[in-house]
Amino acid sequence: MSSPTTAPTALSIQRLSKHYGRTVAVQDFSLDVAAGETLALLGPSGCGKSTVLRCVAGLERPDSGQIMMEGREMTGLPPEARDIGMVFQDYALFPHLSVLGNVAYGPRMRRAPRAEAERRAREALALVDLSGLEHRRPDQLSGGQQQRVALARALATGSGLLLLDEPLSNLDEKLRHELRGELKSLLAQTRSAALLVTHDQREALAVAGRVGVMRAGQLVQVGPGPDLFARPATAWVAAFLGHANIFKGPNGTARVVPEQAVRLGAGDSYHITAQVLTDSGSEVTVDHPLGPLRLHLSPREHGLIKGGQLSVQVDEAGVLQVPDDRGPVEAQSRAGR
Numbered sequence: 001m002s003s004p005t006t007a008p009t010a011l012s013i014q015r016l017s018k019h020y021g022r023t024v025a026v027q028d029f030s031l032d033v034a035a036g037e038t039l040a041l042l043g044p045s046g047c048g049k050s051t052v053l054r055c056v057a058g059l060e061r062p063d064s065g066q067i068m069m070e071g072r073e074m075t076g077l078p079p080e081a082r083d084i085g086m087v088f089q090d091y092a093l094f095p096h097l098s099v100l101g102n103v104a105y106g107p108r109m110r111r112a113p114r115a116e117a118e119r120r121a122r123e124a125l126a127l128v129d130l131s132g133l134e135h136r137r138p139d140q141l142s143g144g145q146q147q148r149v150a151l152a153r154a155l156a157t158g159s160g161l162l163l164l165d166e167p168l169s170n171l172d173e174k175l176r177h178e179l180r181g182e183l184k185s186l187l188a189q190t191r192s193a194a195l196l197v198t199h200d201q202r203e204a205l206a207v208a209g210r211v212g213v214m215r216a217g218q219l220v221q222v223g224p225g226p227d228l229f230a231r232p233a234t235a236w237v238a239a240f241l242g243h244a245n246i247f248k249g250p251n252g253t254a255r256v257v258p259e260q261a262v263r264l265g266a267g268d269s270y271h272i273t274a275q276v277l278t279d280s281g282s283e284v285t286v287d288h289p290l291g292p293l294r295l296h297l298s299p300r301e302h303g304l305i306k307g308g309q310l311s312v313q314v315d316e317a318g319v320l321q322v323p324d325d326r327g328p329v330e331a332q333s334r335a336g337r
């Protein structure tokens, strides 16, 4: 599962495990992040994403495994010795410090002289487009501006590795959408490697070059986001990424039918068993021999329905055969839809 790129490795996590009491939070987790790369860890709540990040930051001590940065062993070191820039969910700015003071804090802690720390802080604030607000206090900023100050603070550390734990979580949908694009270009400009944790697929796809999908403490698949969607390794990953058509196959396998494998208005006609209007057209369920096939139709495609029937041709070559690793409840809820 290592990166196909030849860039040097900024972060290497090897066989990391961590439990809390009886809860296995992370198990045998290995991942490399290349210099300059942004990698997003994606997975359902409680799957261990933040624990991985906290172990990399040095805020948690792993039970076993190794964490290396640029080839140096970090596993036993305290957070302040790791030279990492961090942004956490609540972005915890110091309320009594100005914007400039907040951003200069990192370099100051790393013993940069005041003038040098402030120069770096101003540079970072310019990157996040907040020049001119240096003297405000956090409570005089909007949520989005505070979020950007937190980012600037991480960037000003000048570290080769940034850890971002749900960095856009406290924003409304509109602002999140705007900042997703900004975050991507910002990370590209800094050339730092970044490990981003999110439970939001759109965020992962919009910001990261590669996405790692976690389930129950383990990394189940890693690769560029569009590749994961086109070729999910297992039925659980397919379901998690939003594939609608996953059918039980023989011997513990499942068949995933991507929308691209379905041609409308060709082949045999099948009954429509359910129809729901959506804001972009309609969603219909077709009684297909493979299973109840759920399809999104544009208003124009909706016109292909004749007498409660729709012609559908499934390109067998486009159907994916994968191990069915879904629990009984997950498989049931999909089949029942």
Ligand SMILES: Nc1ncnc2c1ncn2[C@@H]1O[C@H](COP(=O)(O)OP(=O)(O)OP(=O)(O)O)[C@@H](O)[C@H]1O
Binding pocket: 020, 023, 024, 025, 043, 044, 045, 046, 047, 048, 049, 050, 051, 052, 199
């Ligand atoms: N300090 C702790 N003490 C006990 N259990 C913990 C602790 N921190 C995390 N856990 C448990 O470890 C597991 C992984 O938690 P973690 O916060 O890493 O998940 P996550 O994927 O980041 O979740 P979310 O998306 O909800 O933030 C969960 O079952 C959680 O309840």
